[in-house]
Amino acid sequence: MSYDTLTMLKAHAIELLGIEVQSYFIDDISGLINNIKTPFTNTQRKQFTEKFRYFIQRMKSNKIYHYRNYFGVSVLLFKYNKQNKVYLVGPYLEQRPNEQKCKAMLEELNVKVTKLNVLKEYLLQIPVCNHIKAQKMCRLVVRFIKERQYVYEIEDINFNFHLNINKQATYEVQTQYITQNLEARYNLENTLLIAVENGNMKEAMLILEKMNMSVAGLKRVRDNIKNAQYKAFIVNVLCRKAVEKAGVNLLTIDYISTKYAKLIDQTEDGELLYEVIRRMVIEYTESAIKVKATTYSPKINKVIQYIEINLSRQLTLKQLASYVDLAPAYLSRIFNKEMGCSLAQFITELRLKKAKSLLNRTDMTVTQIAQAVGYQQTSYFTQKFKEYYKVTPLKYRNQ
Numbered sequence: 001m002s003y004d005t006l007t008m009l010k011a012h013a014i015e016l017l018g019i020e021v022q023s024y025f026i027d028d029i030s031g032l033i034n035n036i037k038t039p040f041t042n043t044q045r046k047q048f049t050e051k052f053r054y055f056i057q058r059m060k061s062n063k064i065y066h067y068r069n070y071f072g073v074s075v076l077l078f079k080y081n082k083q084n085k086v087y088l089v090g091p092y093l094e095q096r097p098n099e100q101k102c103k104a105m106l107e108e109l110n111v112k113v114t115k116l117n118v119l120k121e122y123l124l125q126i127p128v129c130n131h132i133k134a135q136k137m138c139r140l141v142v143r144f145i146k147e148r149q150y151v152y153e154i155e156d157i158n159f160n161f162h163l164n165i166n167k168q169a170t171y172e173v174q175t176q177y178i179t180q181n182l183e184a185r186y187n188l189e190n191t192l193l194i195a196v197e198n199g200n201m202k203e204a205m206l207i208l209e210k211m212n213m214s215v216a217g218l219k220r221v222r223d224n225i226k227n228a229q230y231k232a233f234i235v236n237v238l239c240r241k242a243v244e245k246a247g248v249n250l251l252t253i254d255y256i257s258t259k260y261a262k263l264i265d266q267t268e269d270g271e272l273l274y275e276v277i278r279r280m281v282i283e284y285t286e287s288a289i290k291v292k293a294t295t296y297s298p299k300i301n302k303v304i305q306y307i308e309i310n311l312s313r314q315l316t317l318k319q320l321a322s323y324v325d326l327a328p329a330y331l332s333r334i335f336n337k338e339m340g341c342s343l344a345q346f347i348t349e350l351r352l353k354k355a356k357s358l359l360n361r362t363d364m365t366v367t368q369i370a371q372a373v374g375y376q377q378t379s380y381f382t383q384k385f386k387e388y389y390k391v392t393p394l395k396y397r398n399q
Contacts, residue, residue: 009141014209018127019092019134021141023085029053035088036067036075039122040111055157056086064138064154071105071119072097073126076138078152080145087145089138092129189238190361194354196281197242199289200308208281225268232264232277239284246288256283299324300338303331307347311354312374315347351375352388359397366393 006023013021024031033052041048059065059079068074075090097105102119106112111119135154142150188211195204240257244250260280267273292301302324307315320343321328335343351373358369367378375381385393 009144011206013089013137014206017129017133017137018209019090019129019137022088024088026056026079026084026086029056032056032086035091038069038071038073039118040109059086062152064142064152066154066156068156070109071123074131074134076134078138078142087141089134089141091126092134093123093126094128094131096128097123187362187364191358193238193242194357194361196239196285197246197288198308199246199285199292199305201282201285201289202309204281204285208278225270225273228270228273229264232273233261235277236260236264236280239281243284243288247291248287252287256287296338299326300335303335307350311351312372314374317343348384349388352385355381355385355393356389356396359393369393
């Protein structure tokens with residue numbers, strides 16, 4: 001299975017069903033737990049970790065396991081011994097619970113109703129998906145990952161994570177859960193703006209889909225449409241600022257901004273409003289792409305766009321030359337002539353500039369940022385960042 005296959009599966013799962021496909025090494029217990037826990041799960045209990053580790057070790061590689069927690073949130077899991085990994089499809093809800101149902105679930109678990117907001121915040125992060133469709137997606141993932149036509153039986157499992165009050169997380173952990181989710185949404189918004197500014201359409205669309213998943217939940221205010229319109233206006237303003245940085249003509253920016261401000265104000269259907277936001281982000285991103293396209297020759301522009309879209313991956317001269325149907329030596333020569341630097345220098349600078357932007361505009365860790373811009377080793381990323389900016393990433397953020 002190639003990296004592209006997994007990327008394709010993840011993209012299809014998000015675009016078609018709004019759910020995620022993720023993989024973890026079998027010994028990454030904390031990573032697996034983070035994907036199935038709730039804000040009320042006491043993951044500090046030794047018994048909890050041991051029980052979960054035991055289950056992972058005993059998983060059969062010819063089955064799909066379905067876990068559904070006490071709040072109706074499901075996840076599908078399967079093991080691939082050849083890669084020493086566990087794959088997860090989800091989490092997802094089959095039906096969005098209303099406030100009355102949420103209160104009833106808390107009461108059943110002996111959790112105070114004052115924790116209703118914590119439960120709502122948790123459920124806000126979970127997309128709604130038909131269980132049969134999720135199963136089909138999981139079987140599709142099995143087929144492509146293992147490269148065989150397997151039809152595994154699905155076994156329901158129950159970890160009994162919420163049986164009594166002693167097994168619940170502390171108040172501090174529950175509060176921290178809300179804070180972390182707010183930070184995650186803030187990071188998503190800022191990575192979207194970076195993608196728009198750089199003219200990275202593919203990344204912008206994937207981030208927008210994730211943002212939509214993160215708010216496709218319970219109503220926060222009585223007038224949900226007004227609330228959604230307000231968020232759409234904010235995205236409009238932020239995208240406007242992003243393409244200003246990209247050097248888009250101010251008249252063009254004003255035209256796009258005014259056009260979508262009117263459309264947002266006139267749209268009173270949630271699904272139609274999301275489509276308006278989607279078209280708006282596409283148009284802003286295209287305006288940034290056009291600015292870059294007029295600066296360089298078509299081949300070089302194509303190479304630059306490919307680099308920007310695949311910045312988190314390994315990039316080689318041979319790979320880029322093949323992409324634009326040129327000999328590696330010739331591409332290297334014309335790139336240096338147009339850009340005034342080598343391909344390797346350009347890629348490094350682009351990675352470090354994006355890392356700087358992520359340090360400024362998100363709360364992502366240095367390790368997360370390193371991986372997002374194509375460095376697998378945080379120490380090497382720190383070294384290159386210090387060489388370029390004369391300060392370590394952490395010190396730069398704290399300045």
